[in-house]
Amino acid sequence: MKTFEEKFTAWIDGQLTGKELVEFEASLPDKAAAELEKEQAQKLGAFLKEQLGAHSMTNEEFFHHQLREQIDHEEGIGAGAPARRSGETWWTIGRLLWTGAASLAVFIVCTFFIMRDEKVGGQSPLLSQVLGARVDNPEANISIFETKEHKVTVLWVNGLESLPSEYAAQ
Amino acid sequence: MHTEATPAQAEVPDQDLVQLCQKGDAEAFDQLVGRYRTRVFGMIYNMVHNEQDAWDLAQDSFLKAWKSIARFRGQSSFYTWMYRIVMNVTIDWLRKKQVKGSGAEFNDEVQLREIDPASRTVPKADALPHERMVHGEIRTRIDQAIAQLSPEHRAVILMKEIEDMQYHEIAEALDCSIGTVMSRLFYARKKLQNMLRDVYENV
Numbered sequence: 536m537k538t539f540e541e542k543f544t545a546w547i548d549g550q551l552t553g554k555e556l557v558e559f560e561a562s563l564p565d566k567a568a569a570e571l572e573k574e575q576a577q578k579l580g581a582f583l584k585e586q587l588g589a590h591s592m593t594n595e596e597f598f599h600h601q602l603r604e605q606i607d608h609e610e611g612i613g614a615g616a617p618a619r620r621s622g623e624t625w626w627t628i629g630r631l632l633w634t635g636a637a638s639l640a641v642f643i644v645c646t647f648f649i650m651r652d653e654k655v656g657g658q659s660p661l662l663s664q665v666l667g668a669r670v671d672n673p674e675a676n677i678s679i680f681e682t683k684e685h686k687v688t689v690l691w692v693n694g695l696e697s698l699p700s701e702y703a704a705q
Numbered sequence: 706m707h708t709e710a711t712p713a714q715a716e717v718p719d720q721d722l723v724q725l726c727q728k729g730d731a732e733a734f735d736q737l738v739g740r741y742r743t744r745v746f747g748m749i750y751n752m753v754h755n756e757q758d759a760w761d762l763a764q765d766s767f768l769k770a771w772k773s774i775a776r777f778r779g780q781s782s783f784y785t786w787m788y789r790i791v792m793n794v795t796i797d798w799l800r801k802k803q804v805k806g807s808g809a810e811f812n813d814e815v816q817l818r819e820i821d822p823a824s825r826t827v828p829k830a831d832a833l834p835h836e837r838m839v840h841g842e843i844r845t846r847i848d849q850a851i852a853q854l855s856p857e858h859r860a861v862i863l864m865k866e867i868e869d870m871q872y873h874e875i876a877e878a879l880d881c882s883i884g885t886v887m888s889r890l891f892y893a894r895k896k897l898q899n900m901l902r903d904v905y906e907n908v
Binding site for chain 2: 541
């Protein structure tokens with residue numbers, strides 16, 4: 536459903552035809568005033584066209600030259616060389632997917648090896664407890680020998696009169 | 706719609722040139738620029754009333770067109786698509802200027818100094834000094850009146866009255882409905898009639 540403004544504009548521009556035109560003209564409360572307004576609008580249109588229509592650009596060649604320079608600058612190529620297709624980029628969707636998948640695979644592999652190394656090289660709870668124990672003898676020393684390949688850790692304790700019973704039991 | 710194409714250029718339709726541009730042919734884009742630069746510049750000038758700004762905005766518009774021509778699917782004519790870019794660039798610029806400006810967008814002193822209306826309305830060689838002055842005054846009145854319109858209303862009235870564009874083409878260029886175009890045209894005409902009646906009745 537067109538509003539009055541829309542119908543009036545279409546009427547001025549001669550875009551109303553047939554039944555629509557008859558109905559619109561019949562709905563006008565003051566047809567003479569509307570006709571006058573139509574004439575005014577048409578005069579205004581012709582006046583604007585006459586006054587604003589012929590506007591020329593000075594130095595068109597320089598405009599062209601400047602535009603070409605800007606395009607070349609944007610495209611990152613030298614003047615005269617064929618321009619890369621606009622909007623084209625190295626990061627196509629396919630490449631993005633492949634790059635994402637490869638990054639994920641590298642991450643998973645690295646995580647796997649790091650986790651495995653941590654398990655192999657991790658300190659046993661027993662060692663942590665011994666090192667955390669208080670030793671009265673200042674001459675006491677403790678040496679640790681570890682072989683990761685065989686998953687063996689030897690704790691060599693000198694100068695301790697005794698080990699706490701819970702460690703000795705283990 | 707007239708174009709500035711020479712007979713040799715006119716043999717190549719816009720659509721073919723667009724396809725060449727999409728393959729990276731900058732020479733084809735040069736031809737399109739040659740066809741539409743004056744119309745684009747004139748349209749922008751009528752909206753912003755300043756040569757230098759119109760020049761810069763026309764450059765921006767064509768640059769944007771080049772950058773996005775790969776996405777142009779040919780659902781409308783090239784010039785309608787181009788006008789859409791022109792309108793986006795110009796209306797955006799006018800809005801920013803309104804926000805930054807002091808509110809008085811039009812300045813008589815500046816306009817009279819910057820505009821040489823005789824050069825746009827009649828050939829310079831034929832214009833007598835008093836004719837130039839009269840044309841200058843008329844042009845100034847028109848510019849003042851157009852400056853009172855919102856950017857959207859300016860665009861609609863100029864595309865309709867100067868460019869002879871159809872409602873659907875204007876709607877496409879401004880990304881709005883045909884009803885909106887007609888409604889804006891109604892109010893823009895009313896406002897310009899009120900402001901310019903004494904001028905166009907006496908010319």
